[in-house]
Amino acid sequence: MTTATIPAPAPTELHRKVKKTPRSQAVRTVKYALLILFLLVVLIPAYVLVVSSFKSFGEALSPNRWSLPSSLSTDGWSAAWTELSPALGRTLLIAIPGAVISSMLGAMNGFVLSRWRFPGANVIFTLMLFGMFIPYQAVMVPLLEFLPMTGLGRGVPQLLAVHVVYGIPICTLIFRNYYQTTVPMELIEAGRVDGAGLLRTFRSLILPLSLPGFVVTMIWEFTSIWNDYLFAVFLSSKDNGPVILGLANLAGSQIVPYNEVMAGALIVTAPTLLVYIVLGRWFVGGLMAGAVKS
Amino acid sequence: MRSLRTWGPGLLLVSPSILLIGFFVYGLIGWSVNISTTNSNSRFERVAGAAQDAHIGFSNYSTLFGSPDFILSLKHLGILAAVYIVGSMFFGMLWALLLEKGVRAEGLFRSVYLFPMAVSMFASGVVWNWLLNSDTGKTATGLNQLFDMVGLGFLKSHWWVSSPTWGIAAIAMPAIWQLSGYIMALFLAGFRGIPGDLREAARIDGASEFQLYRHVLFPQLSPIALSALIILGHMSLKMFDIIMAISGEKNVYTSVPMVTMWTLTGQQDFARAAAVAIILLVLVALLVVPYLVHNSRQEKNA
Numbered sequence: 001m002t003t004a005t006i007p008a009p010a011p012t013e014l015h016r017k018v019k020k021t022p023r024s025q026a027v028r029t030v031k032y033a034l035l036i037l038f039l040l041v042v043l044i045p046a047y048v049l050v051v052s053s054f055k056s057f058g059e060a061l062s063p064n065r066w067s068l069p070s071s072l073s074t075d076g077w078s079a080a081w082t083e084l085s086p087a088l089g090r091t092l093l094i095a096i097p098g099a100v101i102s103s104m105l106g107a108m109n110g111f112v113l114s115r116w117r118f119p120g121a122n123v124i125f126t127l128m129l130f131g132m133f134i135p136y137q138a139v140m141v142p143l144l145e146f147l148p149m150t151g152l153g154r155g156v157p158q159l160l161a162v163h164v165v166y167g168i169p170i171c172t173l174i175f176r177n178y179y180q181t182t183v184p185m186e187l188i189e190a191g192r193v194d195g196a197g198l199l200r201t202f203r204s205l206i207l208p209l210s211l212p213g214f215v216v217t218m219i220w221e222f223t224s225i226w227n228d229y230l231f232a233v234f235l236s237s238k239d240n241g242p243v244i245l246g247l248a249n250l251a252g253s254q255i256v257p258y259n260e261v262m263a264g265a266l267i268v269t270a271p272t273l274l275v276y277i278v279l280g281r282w283f284v285g286g287l288m289a290g291a292v293k294s
Numbered sequence: 295m296r297s298l299r300t301w302g303p304g305l306l307l308v309s310p311s312i313l314l315i316g317f318f319v320y321g322l323i324g325w326s327v328n329i330s331t332t333n334s335n336s337r338f339e340r341v342a343g344a345a346q347d348a349h350i351g352f353s354n355y356s357t358l359f360g361s362p363d364f365i366l367s368l369k370h371l372g373i374l375a376a377v378y379i380v381g382s383m384f385f386g387m388l389w390a391l392l393l394e395k396g397v398r399a400e401g402l403f404r405s406v407y408l409f410p411m412a413v414s415m416f417a418s419g420v421v422w423n424w425l426l427n428s429d430t431g432k433t434a435t436g437l438n439q440l441f442d443m444v445g446l447g448f449l450k451s452h453w454w455v456s457s458p459t460w461g462i463a464a465i466a467m468p469a470i471w472q473l474s475g476y477i478m479a480l481f482l483a484g485f486r487g488i489p490g491d492l493r494e495a496a497r498i499d500g501a502s503e504f505q506l507y508r509h510v511l512f513p514q515l516s517p518i519a520l521s522a523l524i525i526l527g528h529m530s531l532k533m534f535d536i537i538m539a540i541s542g543e544k545n546v547y548t549s550v551p552m553v554t555m556w557t558l559t560g561q562q563d564f565a566r567a568a569a570v571a572i573i574l575l576v577l578v579a580l581l582v583v584p585y586l587v588h589n590s591r592q593e594k595n596a
Binding site for chain 1: 315326395396408424482489
């Protein structure tokens with residue numbers, strides 16, 4: 001179920017005839033009331049963000065921040081855009097190649113570890129997986145010392161390298177589960193009988209089947225790199241790092257009006273939110289794979 | 295037994311990743327341990343001291359465990375993790391239960407409950423910083439103001455500044471907001487993975503709905519519950535972004551080891567920063583390693 005989204009309820013549940021007693025009606029009403037209540041509660045922060053971001057600088061001073069803006073103003077948006085836009089390109093330069101390279105490495109590893117195994121493959125896989133759970137702080141101090149020795153520039157190059165490496169475990173996991181469930185061993189064996197070696201099998205048999213796996217890992221990696229704050233704050237600064245540090249700078253300042261801060265938070269959130277809205281079902285696939293078991 | 299010629303190329307293809315993970319995970323952890331046992335405590339000390347980076351055993355660790363601030367931050371971490379795990383499990387499970395039999399507009403509810411997961415923790419922390427404004431008086435803003443507006447004034451709270459020990463629990467709110475949808479998705483997939491026949495059989499046997507869940511469905515979900523606990527557990531131990539966004543780094547009310555580690559790094563106390571990180575790594579490993587070993591064993595038996 002690596003790339004699968006959440007299945008529909010069993011048909012027996014959907015079409016089960018339940019007698020319409022007053023009690024079952026009441027249960028139904030309570031259920032929907034709760035669902036809607038939770039829906040509203042979950043949306044509170046989104047409401048605050050959107051409403052505040054469209055207030056004018058003047059209105060941002062008024063004490064009631066829950067009210068709708070009296071007139072739509074883009075003051076906050078344009079101010080935040082001026083602050084944040086230079087970093088957006090840098091963030092893309094980290095997130096897109098990072099997602100692509102980790103996914104490629106993950107596909108190769110996942111293929112070998114599930115369908116072209118070598119002795120000790122399971123141990124290697126478990127050792128790799130551990131890398132996805134560690135608190136990255138445990139490698140941060142040495143990274144601060146080691147990365148400058150590599151000759152990689154501060155900011156984008158260093159962050160890209162770090163995200164590629166620490167993205168390997170989850171991408172390997174996703175592809176390993178994916179190949180285990182979608183590529184039958186017989187296919188590999190048949191290729192072997194025909195004399196196909198490892199690379200040819202991977203290129204002509206496996207890669208053409210791998211698109212769903214790539215969609216899941218790329219979305220996962222893009223989202224986590226885009227949203228990363230930890231590596232960004234340790235390894236880069238506002239002027240050479242990703243956009244999240246620009247937001248941190250806005251939010252940390254006492255003089256920036258909150259309509260600008262909220263607009264800034266929306267600008268930073270927009271790309272990943274867009275990915276979620278457009279490709280939601282694949283996003284869920286990555287989340288499920290994050291739970292380790294296939 | 296397949297020959298080296300068969301599996302050799304496979305090993306070769308994986309070897310770049312093995313080397314990278316070997317160095318960047320295990321090598322650097324070793325390096326961190328090494329730094330944590332030195333006296334690399336500040337740039338100034340190093341310039342002044344004759345013995346640079348001398349190994350001093352585990353005294354950085356004993357200093358940390360002897361410091362009331364660090365002990366408080368560990369307490370904070372425990373409280374935060376407990377509230378976070380219980381809260382996310384509760385809402386995730388509840389939402390999955392509400393949705394699992396299929397409701398109208400299920401897609402809408404699911405997408406909205408899950409959307410916070412796609413948002414950067416830091417960006418949501420920026421909003422929650424305002425929502426958790428501690429003012430409860432006439433000038434209250436954030437959630438407190440909302441509570442006043444809808445007649446729930448008794449819910450008003452000073453949030454994370456309400457108590458130097460327990461206030462940290464308020465920081466779990468944004469984290470619960472962010473993760474509950476994920477837990478819901480896991481459980482929902484779990485419920486949907488249970489064959490419909492199983493329910494039918496139980497109903498034919500005369501099981502009530504409550505008995506059906508208690509004795510038939512929930513036991514099927516225990517592997518998922520375990521995964522969910524591990525995910526929440528390791529995420530709660532590593533929480534950093536949200537705290538930095540809501541209360542900032544030098545806040546005693548919300549000190550946790552990960553934030554302390556950032557502060558120590560800023561002070562160039564690399565040895566103690568590494569020590570804090572290694573302590574956290576050990577906590578995470580205690581949680582995750584048995585789980586990974588268990589999973590790998592199970593797979594072998596399957």
